[in-house]
Amino acid sequence: MVNIIIVDDQEIVREGLKMILSLHEEINVIGEASNGEEALELLTYTSPEVILMDIKMPVMNGIEATKWVKAKYPDIKVIILTTFNDSEYIFTGLKNGADGYILKDSGSQEIMYAIKTACEGNILLNPKITREVVNALNSVKNTGIENLRNEHILQLLTPRELEVAKGIMEGKSNKEISSDLFITEGTVKNYVSRMLEKLELRNRTELTLCLQKSL
Known part of the structure; x- marks a missing residue:
């Protein structure tokens, strides 16, 4: 409920x-x-x-x-x-x-x-x-997004992180992504945290919007 x-x-x-x-x-x-x-x-x-x-x-x-x-x-x-x-x-x-x-x-x-x-x-x-x-x-300033070219974003992420990123872009939950990639849900959360740190983003919302421009 x-x-x-x-x-x-x-x-x-x-x-x-x-x-x-x-x-x-x-x-x-x-x-x-x-x-x-x-x-x-x-x-x-x-x-x-x-x-x-x-x-x-x-x-x-x-x-x-x-x-x-x-x-x-x-x-x-x-x-x-x-x-x-x-x-x-x-x-x-x-x-x-x-x-x-x-x-x-x-x-x-x-x-x-x-x-x-x-x-x-x-x-x-x-x-x-x-x-x-x-x-x-x-048009947003000082978010860490405007200074990252699409190619640079892709270079920053590992192949595994890109797989997780694609799952996020498909609207899948952490549980669904973990099932698709045969990893634990906790591992998915760790990948998301690392991507946020690498791309200088604050939350999953900004990550999703950033990925929409790059993948």
Whole structure:
């Protein structure tokens, strides 16, 4: 059972999401909030695994709320759910630790897949959004990404690390990658940590986005 909180300033959106999620018995909506501040208060007495977070809300927007959630509750997965496919919002949300980013007009199966992917420690980006993220990366400063040419990135990684990287790009979990490569899940995590260090990246989100430009 996955416990979920829905954060959106529009009641009709929250009700619609609850209706969609209620069709899946493995999902349990344990709370809802109309802005980021309410969401943070809600977290003082609830324990969700996943938060579906809108971006544009009064009092505290979803980007700022995501930053606070990930700082205080790093194990909670935050999926940005919005109609705004703007590169500034997208990239800032991911930099603040968002675990996925899908559009509000996504279907039930895509929403469920985003939740499953986030819970497995992976990232799901809507294809429309991926293009915006790559464009945003091109203008980002001081992340360690802009100074690495694609060829240089490939030279930095060992053949085994490249195999793990390809698994990440295919959206596979650490468990699935370990099964494919006949290594332990812990070894996969070690490879990911080494790649982050080599490429001067901070987290799996930046690693995934960096690999999208190189593999």
